[in-house]
Amino acid sequence: MHNFWENLHKFPRFLITVLIGFFLTTFEPIFKLLTxxxxxxxxxxxxxxxxxxxxxxxxxxxxxx
CATH class of the missing domain: 1.20.5 (Single alpha-helices involved in coiled-coils or other helix-helix interfaces)
Structure with a gap:
């Protein structure tokens, strides 16, 4: 049960990194275009x-x- 709560506390950090990675990957071509x-x-x-x-x-x- 301790592992469950430990993993649950790690989830928000994982979610934030996934979202940041998604947006950086999506908008990188646009940033290169704007040069x-x-x-x-x-x-x-x-x-x-x-x-x-x-x-x-x-x-x-x-x-x-």
Whole structure:
């Protein structure tokens, strides 16, 4: 029973390291992309365009007549 509680106390640290590793692995290509100025401008334009399109779609979907 002592091993069970010992393992249970280790779980939050394991969960945090897994989540940090996931985000670092996921966003590493984006960080490499942002080193080039031309690609950075294109990336931010795409992000802003995507957010604007999603906003307009959701706004029109929720309009009531």
């Amino acid at each position: 080039n100025k031309k690609k950075k401008i294109i990336f931010f334009n795409l992000i802003i365009t995507g957010i604007t399109i999603l906003y307009l779609i959701i706004k029109r979907m929720t309009e009531s007549n």
